[in-house]
Amino acid sequence: MESEASRWLQSLHASFWFLIFSLIIIIISLFTLLLYLQRRQFWCNCKVCQAYITSSWSLQFDNLCDWYTHLLRNSPNKTIHIHVLGNTIISNPDNVEYMLKTRFENYPKGKPFFAILGDLLGKGIFNVDGELWRL
Known part of the structure; x- marks a missing residue:
């Protein structure tokens, strides 16, 4: 029983970090896209x-x-x-x-x-x- 609960918690922990990592990648991608679209305002x-x-x-x-x-x-x-x-x-x-x-x-x-x-x-x-x- 403990072994099953331990595996479930490890799976949940890995899923949580995967979700956080994915959100960070999405935010960076959106920011990069925004900078690209607004490049004329930032770069001359x-x-x-x-x-x-x-x-x-x-x-x-x-x-x-x-x-x-x-x-x-x-x-x-x-x-x-x-x-x-x-x-x-x-x-x-x-x-x-x-x-x-x-x-x-x-x-x-x-x-x-x-x-x-x-x-x-x-x-x-x-x-x-x-x-x-x-x-």
Whole structure:
């Protein structure tokens, strides 16, 4: 009797782990499919985004701010786009003045911006969204 119960419990235990393993494989497969379908939102083939993703910018620059400065200097309109972060970085004084004077709420910075430039800019008006900059 004990032997039969023991075999039944072992079978149940093996079935349980097989079910867990199968669920994990299904979840990973669905996540992979989702990433494949949404790849244009996460990956970009432009030169700037590829340099960001592969960190190849770090071969020439010590930090992101230096790289951004280099990109902005070489940009004809003093604007760069990091598509994979969903960021647009500007250094054109006329554009900065426009943003600060009119409709500031239309130009959110968001978490990626704060994660990259938070140490440099702190929590001042240049690095927060919405109501925080008005306080």
